[in-house]
Amino acid sequence: MKAAVFREIGREPSKLLKIEDIETPKIKPNEVLVRIESAAYNYDDLWALYGYPIKVPMPHISGSDAAGTVMEVGEDVTKFQTGDRVVIHPNLSCRVCNACNSGREYDCDDRLVWGYQTGPLWGGFSQYTHMPDTNLVKIPDNLSFKEAAAIAMVGMTSWHMLVGRAKIQPRQTVLVMGGASGIGMAAIQIAKIFNCTVIATAGSKEKIEKCYSLGADFVVNHRLDDWDRKIREITKRAGIDVVIEHIGKTHFPIEIRLLRKGGTLVSTGATTGYDSTIDLRYLFFKGINILGSTQGTKAELEEVVYWTSKGKIKPLIDTILPFGHVAKGLEMMKNGSHFGKILLAPQKI
Structure with a gap:
């Protein structure tokens, strides 16, 4: 599969970010393989490239907002099946500590923001990704992949x-x-x-x-x-x-x-x-x-998906970029030359 990868930090996206061929992920029993149809940019994608305020695992794939199609499910997965349309909840937590069991997974000591703190080579700016089934939310048929990716992080x-x-x-x-x-x-x-x-x-x-x-x-x-x-x-x-x-x-x-x-x-x-x-x-x-306040719970993401599908929340999309122009999206974020979300289409090179 193809993925947008950078192997060193810096301030020039066009020089550091490259489309590379890497191995398609192999899923664990509790995981799902997702073909990413649409991904959205956030400021943490720039911070990752800058290495500020934290350094990220290298080599790195950014992208914390993504929606796509389930292509394969692990043997322990029961709530998803091939063909399901999903959006990713990017808050990875242990699911067993007191904070998680109290509905505060954002306070988990082991919490990681997927596509920012994860890796090497694990984020949304790729054609496929693997996710625990607990980090997926189904999206209704009347909600497009673009809309789901555009509203997920900011809406939640x-x-x-x-x-x-x-x-x-x-x-x-x-x-x-x-x-x-x-x-x-x-x-x-x-x-x-x-x-x-x-x-x-x-x-x-x-x-x-x-x-x-x-x-x-x-x-x-x-x-x-x-x-x-x-x-x-x-x-x-x-x-x-x-x-x-x-x-x-x-x-x-x-x-x-x-x-x-x-x-x-x-x-x-x-x-x-x-x-x-x-x-x-x-x-x-x-x-x-x-x-x-930081991020939100899976239940809160589900609320946002529901209200967006009902037309009460309308995602604003500025630009949709083919995968080969991935660096342009970061330049737009850097310069503030956009109004609404910038989206990436990983399946369109």
């Missing part, structure tokens, strides 16, 4: 932030920072499923319009100096119930101040830097909650 992460961590309730006011990002686009739509008022932020006219098209009730340009004042005007100074945060250093302290008493901020990233500060008086006087 956003669902976990809003529902799993923040416990959102109808009629709450939700502030989605970076509403035009993958996380943001999914979060807007999930919050509307729960009948929340959504205020999104975006940094350009085009992105502002896209946030409105996804269902945001209000959109504010977070690049303006007075962006927080505009949000206070929208809420009539009542404050925000839930903030979805992944921007980091530049906006984090202001987001804290925007929360109402008892409000919650959920963080899953720090694009502009991680060394932020907060005024602790807001923490104890207003009784606010600051929660961390």
Whole structure:
């Protein structure tokens, strides 16, 4: 089979990433062989190439978002059969520790993000992959492989932030920072499923319009100096119930101040830097909650697949690349020259 492989770290995808012929995986009794029909790019694919913030197993195949067709099942597999259409849950965990048995597989000490921390040569940017049957979710016939790959990671992460961590309730006011990002686009739509008022932020006219098209009730340009004042005007100074945060250093302290008493901020990233500060008086006087969040559970991925199949969550796809142009997708991620998910078609060279 063919796979996109890099054997050393660096900052130039086109020089480091090569399509190679490698052996098709041989599955274990509890595993399934999946022919990958569509894979989606994430920032961890760039981080893997950079060797930051962690070094990855070498030689490396990236790709944590993928959907495809079951081609072979191990002798112990009973819930899947050849021909099933599946999307991959990329959170590999032990399934037997206290965290896993409590429904918190994302807190497992042995957790690995498939396609990022796994290998050598085990990720989604390949024509075939092997996965434990516990890491597969069936997708309905009305959901395409492209849609499933495009929504899996960002949808699951956003669902976990809003529902799993923040416990959102109808009629709450939700502030989605970076509403035009993958996380943001999914979060807007999930919050509307729960009948929340959504205020999104975006940094350009085009992105502002896209946030409105996804269902945001209000959109504010977070690049303006007075962006927080505009949000206070929208809420009539009542404050925000839930903030979805992944921007980091530049906006984090202001987001804290925007929360109402008892409000919650959920963080899953720090694009502009991680060394932020907060005024602790807001923490104890207003009784606010600051929660961390990473990935999500298989059950949460199943919820996202369900709501996407019902048309309540719509994946946004920017570009679909043939396998031979795999490096171009990383260059687009690097330059931010895309709007929506970038997909890879491993079966089309």
